Amino acid sequence: xxxxADPPEIILFLGRFHPLLVHLPIGFxxxxxxxxxxxxxxxxxxxxxxxVFILVLSVLSSGLAAGLGYxxxxxxxxxxxxxxxxxxxxxxxxxxxxxxxxxxxRLLGHSSRLQSWVxxxxxxLAVVLMAGAGHYGGSLTHGADYLTAYFxxxxxSFTSGSASRKQQPKPLADLPEAVVYTDIVxxxxxxxxxxxxxxxxKKGDLRLDEFTGLMAGGKMGAVVHAGQPDQSExxxxxxxxxxxxxxxxxxxxxxxxESELQLIxxxxxxxxxxxxxxxxxxxxxxxxxxxxxxxxxxxxxVNPVFAKKINPASREALRAADRAGFLVLPLAKDQPFLRVQxxxxxPAPRDLSALIPLAQQLVALDLNGIPVSDSxxxxxxRFENLTRLHLExxxxxxxxxGHLLKLSFLEYLNLYGNPVTDKGVLQLARVTHxxxxxxxxxxxxxxxxxxxQRKQQKLAIITGIPVKLxxx
Amino acid sequence: xxxxxxxxxxxxxxxxxxxLGAAALASLTGCSWLKSGSEITTPAAGLVRDLxxxxxxxxxxxxxxxxxxxxxxxxxxxxxxxxxxxxxxxQKLNGLDCPPSLLEGKKFAFIKGVPKMLGPQAKFQQYGQSxxxxxxxxxxxxxxxxxxxxxxxxxxxxxxxxxxxxxxQTGSARLGKPSIGAWATYGxxxxxxxxxxxxxxxxxxxxxxxxxxGYGSGFLPTVYQGVECRQxxxxxxxxxxxxxxxxxxxxxxxxxxNAVNQLHYEEMKDPETISRISQYEMxxxxxxxVPEVMDITKEPAYIHExxxxxxxxxxxxxxxxxxxxxxxxxxxxxxLFDWGxxxxxxxxxxxxxxxxxxxxxxxxxxxxxxxxDLKMRGLLDETLVVxxxxxxxxxxxxxxxxxxxxxxxxxxxxxxFTVWMAGGGIKGGYTHGETDEIGYYxxxxxxxxxxxxxxxxxxxxxxxxxxxxxxxxxxFRLTDVHGKVVKEVIA
Numbered sequence: 023x024x025x026x027a028d029p030p031e032i033i034l035f036l037g038r039f040h041p042l043l044v045h046l047p048i049g050f051x052x053x054x055x056x057x058x059x060x061x062x063x064x065x066x067x068x069x070x071x072x073x074v075f076i077l078v079l080s081v082l083s084s085g086l087a088a089g090l091g092y093x094x095x096x097x098x099x100x101x102x103x104x105x106x107x108x109x110x111x112x113x114x115x116x117x118x119x120x121x122x123x124x125x126x127x128r129l130l131g132h133s134s135r136l137q138s139w140v141x142x143x144x145x146x147l148a149v150v151l152m153a154g155a156g157h158y159g160g161s162l163t164h165g166a167d168y169l170t171a172y173f174x175x176x177x178x179s180f181t182s183g184s185a186s187r188k189q190q191p192k193p194l195a196d197l198p199e200a201v202v203y204t205d206i207v208x209x210x211x212x213x214x215x216x217x218x219x220x221x222x223x224k225k226g227d228l229r230l231d232e233f234t235g236l237m238a239g240g241k242m243g244a245v246v247h248a249g250q251p252d253q254s255e256x257x258x259x260x261x262x263x264x265x266x267x268x269x270x271x272x273x274x275x276x277x278x279x280e281s282e283l284q285l286i287x288x289x290x291x292x293x294x295x296x297x298x299x300x301x302x303x304x305x306x307x308x309x310x311x312x313x314x315x316x317x318x319x320x321x322x323x324v325n326p327v328f329a330k331k332i333n334p335a336s337r338e339a340l341r342a343a344d345r346a347g348f349l350v351l352p353l354a355k356d357q358p359f360l361r362v363q364x365x366x367x368x369p370a371p372r373d374l375s376a377l378i379p380l381a382q383q384l385v386a387l388d389l390n391g392i393p394v395s396d397s398x399x400x401x402x403x404r405f406e407n408l409t410r411l412h413l414e415x416x417x418x419x420x421x422x423x424g425h426l427l428k429l430s431f432l433e434y435l436n437l438y439g440n441p442v443t444d445k446g447v448l449q450l451a452r453v454t455h456x457x458x459x460x461x462x463x464x465x466x467x468x469x470x471x472x473x474x475q476r477k478q479q480k481l482a483i484i485t486g487i488p489v490k491l492x493x494x
Numbered sequence: 495x496x497x498x499x500x501x502x503x504x505x506x507x508x509x510x511x512x513x514l515g516a517a518a519l520a521s522l523t524g525c526s527w528l529k530s531g532s533e534i535t536t537p538a539a540g541l542v543r544d545l546x547x548x549x550x551x552x553x554x555x556x557x558x559x560x561x562x563x564x565x566x567x568x569x570x571x572x573x574x575x576x577x578x579x580x581x582x583x584x585q586k587l588n589g590l591d592c593p594p595s596l597l598e599g600k601k602f603a604f605i606k607g608v609p610k611m612l613g614p615q616a617k618f619q620q621y622g623q624s625x626x627x628x629x630x631x632x633x634x635x636x637x638x639x640x641x642x643x644x645x646x647x648x649x650x651x652x653x654x655x656x657x658x659x660x661x662x663q664t665g666s667a668r669l670g671k672p673s674i675g676a677w678a679t680y681g682x683x684x685x686x687x688x689x690x691x692x693x694x695x696x697x698x699x700x701x702x703x704x705x706x707x708g709y710g711s712g713f714l715p716t717v718y719q720g721v722e723c724r725q726x727x728x729x730x731x732x733x734x735x736x737x738x739x740x741x742x743x744x745x746x747x748x749x750x751x752n753a754v755n756q757l758h759y760e761e762m763k764d765p766e767t768i769s770r771i772s773q774y775e776m777x778x779x780x781x782x783x784v785p786e787v788m789d790i791t792k793e794p795a796y797i798h799e800x801x802x803x804x805x806x807x808x809x810x811x812x813x814x815x816x817x818x819x820x821x822x823x824x825x826x827x828x829x830l831f832d833w834g835x836x837x838x839x840x841x842x843x844x845x846x847x848x849x850x851x852x853x854x855x856x857x858x859x860x861x862x863x864x865x866x867d868l869k870m871r872g873l874l875d876e877t878l879v880v881x882x883x884x885x886x887x888x889x890x891x892x893x894x895x896x897x898x899x900x901x902x903x904x905x906x907x908x909x910x911f912t913v914w915m916a917g918g919g920i921k922g923g924y925t926h927g928e929t930d931e932i933g934y935y936x937x938x939x940x941x942x943x944x945x946x947x948x949x950x951x952x953x954x955x956x957x958x959x960x961x962x963x964x965x966x967x968x969x970f971r972l973t974d975v976h977g978k979v980v981k982e983v984i985a
Contacts, residue, residue: 261938279981279982280926280938280939280982281982309925349551349685351551351553351685352553353553353557354553354554354555354556354557354558354955355553355554355555355556357557359557363685365687366685366686366687366688366824367687367688412872414871414872434872434875436871436872438870438871438872458872458875460870460871460872462870462871484869484870484872485870486866486867486869486870486871487796487800487866487870489794489796
């Protein structure tokens with residue numbers, strides 16, 4: 023009828039009403055089926071009379087939907103097998119509906135047992151075919167694994183929400199050794215593009231699920247020109263403003279982030295076509311370094327404390343801590359985690375006993391300026407979930423630091439203004455998650471810092487301007 | 495007397511009807527706000543604050559990266575083209591007529607006819623690991639660029655100082671909206687009971703053009719407005735007791751006044767009365783706390799050396815040091831305004847080829863010192879520092895009334911300017927956004943004033959779309975219907 027390669031625009035315009043109209047026969051047919059079941063009870067017998075009318079509607083709407091579906095299929099870009107199944111099941115359903123209607127009309131005049139039986143089978147068949155056609159239609163628009171992607175694979179996934187299953191590119195453990203295409207560029211396609219550019223749904227005849235598909239190009243030929251991002255159709259489309267109808271991802275979906283675009287441009291600039299280059303082999307500008315750093319493992323590290331299941335603190339425990347002179351603040355709405363500091367004007371606490379009932383919830387503690395004694399710090403190991411600890415200006419000594427080694431989730435430790443030395447601070451290499459350590463105005467020497475840094479490479483040690491102890 | 499005026503027969507009847515009606519309504523809807531006591535209720539839409547404790551800390555929407563904000567606002571708008579946005583191509587066009595395509599449909603504050611292009615009036619170099627471009631005007635700041643994220647393609651829609659400052663600070667170019675500091679203290683409270691949650695420090699000899707509305711409370715209860723501190727004499731006017739007034743007597747008199755106000759509140763139910771009571775209480779505490787925190791004479795010599803501060807002087811440097819002291823004490827939002835950056839070319843004190851360098855010199859060391867000082871105290875990790883102005887300046891030289899100006903200067907420019915942020919969970923050594931080769935428009939990563947505001951609230955743990963206040967029949971928010979968090983600069 024039409025040349026399938028390039029159908030007139032009106033065909034596609036009408037065809038795109040298929041997904042809209044297709045829901046009408048689904049509803050009508052189901053209603054007819056349900057009415058038939060319900061009218062078996064004598065009380066609802068009257069419903070029988072509506073069935074013919076509804077079946078007429080089913081036949082008309084499914085005929086129309088099938089016609090529009092054919093027009094839509096002329097646009098191309100669909101997986102042939104899936105499309106064929108969808109098409110024949112859809113047509114089969116339309117046929118079954120027509121047959122059911124004719125049988126029903128006959129049955130109205132004089133009821134025969136056999137005909138009634140045939141009619142019921144036909145109607146059921148129409149519903150079954152409809153379910154099948156619907157399923158394959160869904161696979162065509164949303165991708166074949168759309169339905170089952172979030173199928174709970176363990177008991178835990180019923181409760182833990184879907185956040186962890188979002189298609190976020192995994193952080194890279196070893197950035198310099200990462201392969202630019204497979205580890206950096208392909209994950210961008212995987213998360214943002216392949217839902218429309220996959221073997222089943224090849225929009226624009228372009229596949230982005232693997233390197234060869236990308237290199238094969240799309241309807242308009244090659245999409246990547248090595249060294250020339252501005253000449254590459256792929257990149258050009260990505261940077262178009264979202265209002266432009268050629269922009270990708272299409273209007274309504276989030277555009278790629280700035281750093282994703284920078285990384286793609288960089289990959290094309292640095293040769294593009296090569297699939298096996300490693301990050302360290304390619305020249306990096308400062309912007310690219312920053313964009314790469316956002317993909318590196320270290321930055322995305324999330325403290326495991328916040329994944330723990332912890333019950334909210336009891337009201338009595340909160341009140342008791344408040345009475346003892348502590349300001350207890352929730353970390354955020356609807357979270358059990360707490361941070362604690364001394365209330366303004368309250369006397370310095372002598373011990374932390376009032377906080378013990380909150381030990382599980384406490385993630386940040388500020389003891390800034392409170393002279394520490396053995397009784398204050400000895401029990402600090404109980405607060406095993408602490409991630410931030412302020413101990414600046416507390417007359418803390420090397421011996422006191424030993425108490426902190428049990429705090430395995432500690433990320434931030436402020437020790438400025440304390441007479442601690444190299445020896446004490448070196449123990450902190452054992453606090454594996456520590457990321458920031460503040461040592462301004464301490465007795466720690468540059469040699470001590472270098473030694474600690476060697477043991478803990480990810481630790482940022484902040485010292486500040488040199489000031490001798492006791493001059494302040 | 496006033497109370498007696500209301501105790502009329504008509505008033506009695508009115509009270510009977512509405513009072514009973516309200517009670518019935520409350521019981522029908524299960525509403526709890528008519529109950530006595532001071533429990534805080536947070537219904538789904540917005541938040542209801544107990545105004546007798548207006549600074550009570552509240553939990554943020556999500557875990558905050560920053561506890562406090564220091565906003566350094568350079569009132570008058572310094573030229574981004576002489577500080578951060580290096581445009582060598584503009585040098586080649588220096589002295590040529592501006593092409594008409596750049597002028598069509600544009601409004602300028604002063605440019606008339608066809609102005610000439612003006613090349614960068616500064617020498618630029620790349621600094622730090624990140625290779626950020628900084629001009630020779632900021633030698634100290636160039637050492638700390640790796641702490642900073644630049645937003646190079648900021649834009650606004652106001653080209654006059656006062657409305658643009660209002661837009662930057664309150665999210666609206668017109669008067670009457672709360673400033674960002676007021677929103678922040680309203681949403682989060684303050685962790686220090688003895689100091690206001692929002693404090694304002696001015697330098698440069700004049701207040702910003704937007705006036706006190708730039709740090710006002712708008713339709714929020716007045717207790718959330720920024721408290722302005724002076725550097726000469728008493729830090730806050732009349733904070734001291736007059737001769738013969740002892741602190742005990744002051745306390746008693748405030749107690750008595752508050753008791754009367756409480757009675758008045760119970761009668762009239764005007765929430766501003768409750769605000770007034772809490773303000774009296776705060777003022778009494780401030781009589782001790784403010785002179786203490788504002789006294790920088792006890793800071794050690796190396797700190798004065800670091801910032802270039804001189805106690806008793808009204809300077810931006812002193813304000814930077816004070817900002818650190820306030821944040822250290824738990825003040826939520828510290829707003830600095832430094833006046834005098836309006837480099838049109840008519841005033842040698844700020845002309846790009848004359849006094850501009852001196853203005854830069856006066857902020858360079860203090861800003862770098864502030865970042866360094868916050869960092870070594872472990873405060874930069876939880877304090878967001880924002881540097882910026884209400885708009886930028888044109889790549890064209892200003893030609894007021896179509897005539898050549900006495901000095902080199904640039905007109906107000908809304909389409910491109912630079913703002914930077916540091917600390918408080920912001921990436922260090924990062925640049926977001928880019929302008930075209932003459933710095934006229936942002937060509938990618940454009941960010942609006944609302945985007946900046948949304949990002950500041952985000953770092954404080956608040957969703958800018960959820961921090962609302964019901965006023966005149968609808969919920970208002972800082973960013974109104976705009977704003978998108980600039981996720982790229984978040985670490």
